[in-house]
Amino acid sequence: MPGPSLTHPLPNPGPTPAATMTTPPEDRSTAGGGRLLWALLRPRRRALAAALAWSVIEALPALLSGSLIAAAADHGFLAGRPGVGLAWLGALALALLIKAAATRLMFPHLAAVTEPLRDDLVRAVVTATITRAATGTHPPDTAAVTRLTAQVDTVRNLVTALLRSSRALGMSLIAALAGLLVLSPPAAAIVAGPVTAALLVFAWLLRHLTARQRALVLADETLTTHATPILTGLRDVAACGAHDQAYATVQAAVDAQAAATRALAWAGTGRRLIVTLGAHLPLVILLLAAPSLTGGGHLSAGEVVGAVTYLVTGLSPALGALTGSVGAWGVTLAVTLHRLAQTITPTPMSPAAGSHPASPTAPARTPAPTPAPPRSAGADARPRPVAVRNGYDLRADRLGFAYAPQAAPIVRDLDLTVAEDEHLAVVGPSGIGKSTLSLLLTGLHPPTEGRIRLGGVPLTAIPEPELRAVLALVPQEAYVFTGTVRDNLAYLRPEPDAGPADTHLLDARLRAAATAVGADALITRLGGLDGVIDDPSALSAGERQLLALARVHASPARIVVLDEATCHLDPAAEAHAETAFAAREGTLVVIAHRISSALRAQRILLLDGTAALTGTHHDLIARSPLYADLVGHWQDHDHPATGG
Ligand SMILES: Nc1ncnc2c1ncn2[C@@H]1O[C@H](COP(=O)(O)OP(=O)(O)OP(=O)(O)O)[C@@H](O)[C@H]1O
Numbered sequence: 001m002p003g004p005s006l007t008h009p010l011p012n013p014g015p016t017p018a019a020t021m022t023t024p025p026e027d028r029s030t031a032g033g034g035r036l037l038w039a040l041l042r043p044r045r046r047a048l049a050a051a052l053a054w055s056v057i058e059a060l061p062a063l064l065s066g067s068l069i070a071a072a073a074d075h076g077f078l079a080g081r082p083g084v085g086l087a088w089l090g091a092l093a094l095a096l097l098i099k100a101a102a103t104r105l106m107f108p109h110l111a112a113v114t115e116p117l118r119d120d121l122v123r124a125v126v127t128a129t130i131t132r133a134a135t136g137t138h139p140p141d142t143a144a145v146t147r148l149t150a151q152v153d154t155v156r157n158l159v160t161a162l163l164r165s166s167r168a169l170g171m172s173l174i175a176a177l178a179g180l181l182v183l184s185p186p187a188a189a190i191v192a193g194p195v196t197a198a199l200l201v202f203a204w205l206l207r208h209l210t211a212r213q214r215a216l217v218l219a220d221e222t223l224t225t226h227a228t229p230i231l232t233g234l235r236d237v238a239a240c241g242a243h244d245q246a247y248a249t250v251q252a253a254v255d256a257q258a259a260a261t262r263a264l265a266w267a268g269t270g271r272r273l274i275v276t277l278g279a280h281l282p283l284v285i286l287l288l289a290a291p292s293l294t295g296g297g298h299l300s301a302g303e304v305v306g307a308v309t310y311l312v313t314g315l316s317p318a319l320g321a322l323t324g325s326v327g328a329w330g331v332t333l334a335v336t337l338h339r340l341a342q343t344i345t346p347t348p349m350s351p352a353a354g355s356h357p358a359s360p361t362a363p364a365r366t367p368a369p370t371p372a373p374p375r376s377a378g379a380d381a382r383p384r385p386v387a388v389r390n391g392y393d394l395r396a397d398r399l400g401f402a403y404a405p406q407a408a409p410i411v412r413d414l415d416l417t418v419a420e421d422e423h424l425a426v427v428g429p430s431g432i433g434k435s436t437l438s439l440l441l442t443g444l445h446p447p448t449e450g451r452i453r454l455g456g457v458p459l460t461a462i463p464e465p466e467l468r469a470v471l472a473l474v475p476q477e478a479y480v481f482t483g484t485v486r487d488n489l490a491y492l493r494p495e496p497d498a499g500p501a502d503t504h505l506l507d508a509r510l511r512a513a514a515t516a517v518g519a520d521a522l523i524t525r526l527g528g529l530d531g532v533i534d535d536p537s538a539l540s541a542g543e544r545q546l547l548a549l550a551r552v553h554a555s556p557a558r559i560v561v562l563d564e565a566t567c568h569l570d571p572a573a574e575a576h577a578e579t580a581f582a583a584r585e586g587t588l589v590v591i592a593h594r595i596s597s598a599l600r601a602q603r604i605l606l607l608d609g610t611a612a613l614t615g616t617h618h619d620l621i622a623r624s625p626l627y628a629d630l631v632g633h634w635q636d637h638d639h640p641a642t643g644g
Pocket residue numbers: 403410428429430431432433434435436437
């Protein structure tokens with residue numbers, strides 16, 4: 001029976017976070033989770049039975065403690081025969097030793113249950129995700145796999161913890177009650193009522209805890225879904241100064257998660273009541289009734305001590321820990337298993353929405369999160385073109401940078417001038433510091449040594465909004481947010497004045513930028529500038545790059561740094577986009593990952609870890625064996641058939 005698919009993991013979020021997380025009625029059953037758990041445990045039932053058998057022996061002290069202490073008191077210490085009393089206590093010590101040995105022998109059986117369980121679950125989750133991707137139009141949703149394998153680990157840890165503690169505690173509880181019944185039926189009668197009431201209240205509370213826990217898991221998943229694209233494009237978020245925009249996209253999910261956590265914590269406080277009702281109350285009643293019970297000959301003094309022992313050392317801790325562990329871990333386990341059960345039931349793909357079907361984890365029935373608010377808090381910080389008095393040449397003097405005070409510097413003593421309107425390519429082996437340099441040149445990381453000046457003004461002296469308006473970085477992973485295509489492309493443009501003529505001009509500028517970088521076909525497919533991007537993760541990495549390139553092309557930036565910003569495009573599309581930036585007014589710095597990018601530049605900067613060389617392609621081929629090696633490697637890679 002197919003359960004609801006992870007394709008639609010979330011209820012429909014509305015404006016109120018608490019309401020958005022309400023679980024739909026058909027989702028309330030945890031039967032799917034129970035079936036999944038049974039399917040996982042069934043092949044290991046022998047190991048489980050062996051672990052349970054050892055638990056019975058582990059419960060020996062709980063069963064015997066009260067009776068042995070009663071005997072020690074009545075027949076030993078109170079009868080003036082301390083030796084006999086000590087012998088009874090010795091019997092209790094022996095029972096505790098047997099318990100320790102049983103615990104030691106039980107553990108391998110427990111491990112035989114829980115360790116393979118994790119492997120089976122991971123296999124099922126990954127298989128279901130790949131099956132879904134193979135039968136649909138989207139690549140495997142790696143974020144979902146990460147999220148789900150985290151849930152698998154949760155399940156493994158919870159099953160282990162529950163089997164380890166609750167199994168023993170449950171046995172102790174039963175053993176303490178059985179021991180009390182054997183020792184003294186009147187005492188057992190006093191305890192029976194409150195314990196039964198406590199267990200009934202616990203059963204009722206469990207339903208609430210489960211609902212709250214499920215709401216929390218859903219809130220966690222919503223937050224992950226909304227936060228993943230932001231985390232992936234974090235550099236682009238920083239480069240665009242889009243912190244407020246990015247936070248606005250996840251804010252509702254963050255608030256909903258906080259509300260769900262608080263609601264669960266409140267429900268959890270009810271567990272304390274259960275211990276009070278089931279263990280503390282019978283103890284008080286027993287102590288109050290003790291004089292009449294002993295006076296009437298129903299109980300001996302030793303039996304009262306024995307009954308109190310059962311309550312204090314058996315029933316109370318077992319009930320407390322059991323309600324704690326089942327109420328917290330058990331509820332989490334039930335909910336997490338239920339989510340996994342939904343996930344690993346392969347389901348048909350959802351029909352594509354327009355030309356852009358939702359990704360496997362994209363909540364297709366879930367309306368987009370807060371539609372792209374025009375940059376709220378960023379309104380004041382909106383980049384405005386700035387006139388830098390002495391032009392736009394970018395000059396680094398004795399530049400140095402290390403990621404930590406004790407770490408080896410990535411950039412050392414670098415002197416570099418990038419002239420206004422120059423087209424520079426930066427090349428070097430992987431990990432040499434090209435991306436780090438791009439962050440320094442655009443002022444996104446302050447250097448640890450030396451300084452960078454723009455038109456003679458240190459970057460640190462230029463206000464951040466002005467800096468962002470002039471210097472634009474397009475990193476490898478582009479940030480595209482939920483909203484219209486226009487919102488995305490116009491993000492770095494100054495706000496047009498209210499008039500329709502301004503809007504018209506802005507649209508023309510955005511369309512021209514899109515055409516220049518080769519994004520026009522994509523934008524037409526998305527529905528034009530008014531088209532809504534519901535789920536940015538449904539776009540391919542190359543499509544997101546095209547949108548980020550068009551956004552920066554349309555911006556007023558005078559210096560653009562492309563840090564492998566075209567790596568997901570094919571060589572022809574890359575050439576198209578780079579040529580558009582080269583033709584655009586202003587300076588272009590390209591972190592090159594293909595020889596063609598280097599060849600297109602007027603000048604090349606080669607980073608080799610100790611020194612930085614600049615020159616044309618031919619200069620560097622003649623002067624630098626490292627550059628010749630890099631070129632050879634690129635040629636092999638780009639034209640393997642020619643053998644370089
Ligand atoms: N945030 C960071 N914290 C610490 N070390 C970092 C950080 N970012 C990068 N590094 C390290 O700095 C060095 C240079 O990294 P960088 O990404 O700048 O190199 P790159 O030349 O761009 O590499 P690639 O061509 O592979 O993208 C690497 O050793 C990298 O591990």
